[in-house]
Amino acid sequence: MPFLDWVARRVKKQPRLLYRRRIFQKSTSLRQQDYQTLLEECLKKNCLFEDENFPADIRSIGTGPLLQKLPQNLQWKRPHELHKTPVFYDASTKRLALCQGLIGDCWFLAALEGLTFHQDILSQVVPQNQSFERKKYAGIFHFKFWHFGKWVDVVVDDRLPVNEAGQLVFVSSVYKNLFWGALLEKAYAKLCGSYEDLQVGQVSEALVDFTGGVNITIKLAEASPELWDILTRATYSRSLIGCQTHLGKTRVLENGLVAGHAYTMTGIRKVTCKHGPEYLVRLRNPWGKVEWKGDWSDRSGKWELLSPKEKILLHRNGDDGEFWMSLQDFKTHFDNLIICKLTPDLMSQEDGKKWMSSLQFGRWVKGITAGGRLRAHKGTFWMNPQYQLKVLQGNGSKRSLYSCSVLVSLIQKHNSKHRNRMPHLHIGLYVFKYHGDNKRLPPEFFVQNSPLSSSPVFVNDREVTRDFRLPPGVYVIIPATSEPHQESEFLLRVFSRKHSLHEMGGNPSLVLSKEIVDKYDDKIWEDFFTKYFEQYPEINAVQLQRLLNVAWTNLQNSRLWFSLDACRSILAVLDFNATGTLSIQEFRSLWRSLLHYQKVFQKKDTHKTGTLGLEELHAAMKEIGTSLRDEVCNLMVLRYGDPNLKISFQSFVCFMLRVEFIKEAFCNLTKDGKGIYLQEYEWMMMTLYS
Incomplete structure (x- = not known):
């Protein structure tokens, strides 16, 4: 056939x-x-x-x-x-050869044009x-x-x-x-939620989505005198470069540029004219037509100022959307320049040397970790996530003894499946110099200390990037939203020659009184929890983590840090009404269990290692009043223990809560003490969500 x-x-x-x-x-x-x-x-x-x-x-x-x-x-x-003969991709075709359709996604096509050079x-x-x-x-x-x-x-x-x-x-x-091209656009629309979600965007977004690189945005009105050197280094280091024109009431201006439109920078060239050097940039309109009409455009008389050889090499006369213009005209008629670096050495003269990168996933949560910006919200700013950055001497050069180039990128991500359903928040980041351990910085620190350089400008872009020259030492990075109580996930990335980055622990998202910290008293703690649950009647896993960590750390004077995964497991066991949250009654039950487990754990941890071995686990379970067959207990040590088959207190809590829940469920469901009958969905609910 x-x-x-x-x-x-x-x-x-x-x-x-x-x-x-x-x-x-x-x-x-x-x-x-x-x-x-x-x-x-x-x-x-x-x-x-x-x-x-x-x-x-x-x-x-x-x-x-x-x-x-x-x-x-x-x-x-x-x-x-x-x-009749469709072709998926043809490497021999000239450049992109794509034309924009009904969607306003010139930003997507401008970024895609940059890929064709790599x-x-x-x-x-x-x-x-x-x-x-x-x-x-x-x-x-x-x-x-x-x-x-x-x-x-x-x-x-x-x-x-x-x-x-x-x-x-x-x-x-x-x-x-x-x-x-059409199939790639469809895949990108699926990633963003729909074709509609490709309407309006920043070329910087698509550049990162295509490369995983890091963006540097330059406002051309405020551009450094060294802009040409920056463009030269960007071109040399295989960066992808996009740009956007100013917004305007008229779509296509008299000079041929499109207002509020994304373009791709496809080349740069320093030429020699009769009156001296001229710095030119080559740009392409993703429409594949409509070009600049000013100096150095296709029909400009400026080309006669070049030597015949250089004119033949550079000059093209065709309405293909690509054109040259002077650097000065570019700075005048374009709003911003976006450079997407595959390695972030753009702002450094030390090209070609190794950079390292680190990333941390985080979240701003209302009432927990969303403290707002420093100047306007000093009372809550300290609640924001804190990350310790240790800048180390990178390459042994004399310059790195005194300062190192550090690039910090903050990307926000909304929970919506549709890119355009929720507008971007105004975000920014601060960097402070400090001396200390990995404990979170208290509110007083931010009253007494100022961030490095000036306070950041908060912008409603998906990504904010800042570059620093930092002497080797210890710093803290604070990613923040402009206003408190705004929620979003974020990704923090740091690039430098040599560094370490990790989240700072012990975050009390609640203010504890000295009376609570210095002395344990049932009534004081009960009042404390009651006030917290008056503000948040139902708490999720993130809020549970914060509440447990502040309460347990201060109560036990311990460095124990409940992980988010552990708190999700704890919540699933105790979430009797399957809401994904805990009420104060459910939390009280947990708190009583924690105090009991901790007492037994310390008693059976005979060697004071902070862990329980298999025999100690058997003894602890017997003390609590429950037991398992040896073969089941052995499996649980494999499941909850570390590589040395030792169980930490956090794992012991998750294990015991699950054991007690399963045993209680069996007792409630069995009719003869020998077995139970469940429908499939009941079995899945009990075993998977617990």
Whole structure:
């Protein structure tokens, strides 16, 4: 059977519903769809992939203004229905050769244009071993993006939205049989939530999503006199460079530039004119047309000032969206410059030397770790997450003895699945010099000490980056939102020649009175917990972690730090009404158990190592009044113990709570003391969520 006939039959054929479910349910149950597994299943079953996670209907388009731009009879078709010989990717085509569609995602295309100068990066984002050839084709493609600290593989089917004439309504190619751009845009839309979520953005976002690099944004109105040197180093070090024009009432200005539009910087050149040197930058409009009309544009007379050889080398006269302009005009007519570094040595003269990077995931939580900025919210600022940074002498050079280049990046991430559903918060970061251990800094520290350099400007961008020259020593980094009680996850990254970075422990997100700290008294602690739960009637795992750590650290004068995973386990065991939170009654039960467990743990920890071995665990369980078979107990040591089969107090708490819960559940459910009967969902609820 000819290949095109085979494809046509597969496109038109409607598989039975049961058959479709059997094929695709396996993939949707995975945390991330596996491209290779899905491809092999479809090839084996002789069917074309249909992505139920991002369906070919209006749900994937969105719900906003983009709907008003769509053609009346929108259809979804596969490339084989649009062209006789579709091609996924062709390395021989000239540059990007893509054209923007109905979506306002010039920022996405401007960043993508930068990838075409780095084939190794492009081939990572767009895996090249994909094809429309019969043996490899099953209507499924995949692309890779750097998403909040890790690379994710995004799978899509190749059904694309077209108008009645069969023309792609979103990104298309100058070469009508080329489809990698349209499929990449679809994958990025899936990552962001919908096509609608690609409307409006910053080129800096897409640059990081394509590379995992770090952005440096330069306001051109405030640009350093060394801007040309910065551009030279950026070009030399394989950085991706984007830029954006000022906002304006008119879309296309008289000078040919598009207001509020993203462009790609594709080159720089210092030329020699009759009157002296001229610094030129080459830019490209992702529309593939509409160019600058001023000096050094395609039809400018300035080209006559160059030597014939240089003019032939640089001058191009065609409406392809690419043009030259002077550096001075660039600074005047463009708003900002974005440089995405794969290694963050841009602001340093020491190119080519090794940099190291560290990252920490964190979260601002209302009432817990969202303290706001320093100047306006001194009373709550100290609640923000704190990270200790130790800057070490990096490369043995004399300069590193006195100061080291440190780049700090802060990226915010909302919980919404849709990129545009929640606007970015205004975020910023502070760096303080201090001398001390890893304990969190108290409120007094921030009253008595000022941050390095000036207070940061808070901006509502996804990423904020600051660069420092810091002498070797110990510092604390404070990421913050502009206002307190604003919630979001964040990713903190630090780049330098040599450093260490970790979160500072012992955060009392509550203010404890001296009476509570100095003396244990049931009534005092009960009043303390009551006041806390008056403010937060139900607490989640993060709030439980903060509450336990401040209370337990001060009560026991201990360095014990309950991890978030441990608190999630504790919450799941005690969350009797399955709300994902604890009430004060449930917390009181936990507190009583903790005090009892701690007393028994200390008694049976005969060698005072802070851990229990197998025999000590047996003795501790007997003291508490419960027991397990030896084989079960041995397994629990493997499950909860460290590599030396020793159980810490934190693990002992999680273990004992689970043992007591399971035993109580068995007693409540059994009728004869020998066994129980549960429906499947009851069994899953009890065993998985506990």
